[in-house]
Amino acid sequence: MADVYAKSSGMPPDGNVGTKRVRERARRNYRHIEVRPYAPNLGAEIRGLDLAEGLSEAQFEEVHHAFLDNQVLFFKEQSPIPPGTHIEIAKMFGELHFHPAAPGKDGFPEIFEIHAHAGSKIANGEFWHSDVSCDEIPPLGTMLQIHILPDCGGDTMFADSYAAWESLSEPLREMLDGLHGEHESEHIYRGRYSDRGMEDEGKVYPSATHPIARVHPETRRKALYVNRAFTTGIAELEPDESSAVLAMLLEHAEKIEFQIRFRWEQNDMAFWDNRCAMHRALWDYWPAERKGNRVTIKGDRPS
Ligand code: SIN
Numbered sequence: 001m002a003d004v005y006a007k008s009s010g011m012p013p014d015g016n017v018g019t020k021r022v023r024e025r026a027r028r029n030y031r032h033i034e035v036r037p038y039a040p041n042l043g044a045e046i047r048g049l050d051l052a053e054g055l056s057e058a059q060f061e062e063v064h065h066a067f068l069d070n071q072v073l074f075f076k077e078q079s080p081i082p083p084g085t086h087i088e089i090a091k092m093f094g095e096l097h098f099h100p101a102a103p104g105k106d107g108f109p110e111i112f113e114i115h116a117h118a119g120s121k122i123a124n125g126e127f128w129h130s131d132v133s134c135d136e137i138p139p140l141g142t143m144l145q146i147h148i149l150p151d152c153g154g155d156t157m158f159a160d161s162y163a164a165w166e167s168l169s170e171p172l173r174e175m176l177d178g179l180h181g182e183h184e185s186e187h188i189y190r191g192r193y194s195d196r197g198m199e200d201e202g203k204v205y206p207s208a209t210h211p212i213a214r215v216h217p218e219t220r221r222k223a224l225y226v227n228r229a230f231t232t233g234i235a236e237l238e239p240d241e242s243s244a245v246l247a248m249l250l251e252h253a254e255k256i257e258f259q260i261r262f263r264w265e266q267n268d269m270a271f272w273d274n275r276c277a278m279h280r281a282l283w284d285y286w287p288a289e290r291k292g293n294r295v296t297i298k299g300d301r302p303s
Contacts, residue, residue: 043071047075055092081293110295111294112295113293114281127228129228143269145269146292154282164252165222180212184232212224214276221276228254
């Protein structure tokens with residue numbers, strides 16, 4: 001009943017900020033790229049540029065704007081981006097981030113090869129996460145181009161962490177604001193890349209505490225910054241409180257209404273904002289192969 005009333009009055013139903021946002025996002029004027037909202041809550045498809053040729057300053061300005069506005073961009077109709085060009089494009093957004101555990105691609109330490117095949121024991125990103133949130137200064141964003149795809153499957157899910165924060169009740173937001181999530185990586189990274197020749201005996205993997213309500217440094221909006229892969233507790237709470245509150249927050253952040261599901265086509269490039277979106281890669285295609293290049297941009301210390 002509430003929804004019927006809301007629709008007939010032209011107002012979005014409670015909590016459905018996406019309807020209003022998609023109208024605003026569709027109205028933006030872009031002159032150098034074409035931007036199509038992917039779903040009401042988040043994401044946009046970008047057409048009209050060939051990343052293999054690099055990004056001009058004018059295109060960069062508009063891509064940057066679309067990135068802040070949509071949280072995840074999907075560049076369609078692409079050809080393979082040479083590794084050097086991929087790195088140069090990423091550098092336009094900031095200093096690059098080096099993965100604390102994964103090996104770099106031969107000759108290109110900035111590139112993390114995403115690769116799963118018949119012989120793989122793991123695939124990357126199978127749990128909801130924001131990339132490397134265990135780092136003191138975690139990545140701003142990640143650019144992934146997929147070159148080899150299974151016949152079907154291998155989709156990537158994304159979830160809107162602004163909407164997750166904004167839809168919590170006010171008393172809960174008041175309680176959480178000022179608390180910090182504990183982000184760890186030992187349980188994920190130890191031995192993970194041994195099949196790619198990475199020995200990690202004696203290595204210490206990163207851990208950090210970050211605000212649960214993270215203020216995006218560019219949009220100034222708050223996002224819920226906890227994720228199932230890396231966040232292990234809430235620093236200021238007693239252990240039993242911490243596990244109960246964290247479990248509730250993770251379940252909330254992963255609600256289907258905050259999600260989109262991206263079905264890749266060969267050479268699509270996705271560019272996601274780790275400060276306000278989580279993602280999860282589906283490994284439903286074994287023993288088929290999926291392979292691509294990922295470059296990650298360093299962010300700021302979450303505050
Ligand atoms: C990741 O970077 O988490 C992997 C994403 C993907 O393979 O789609």
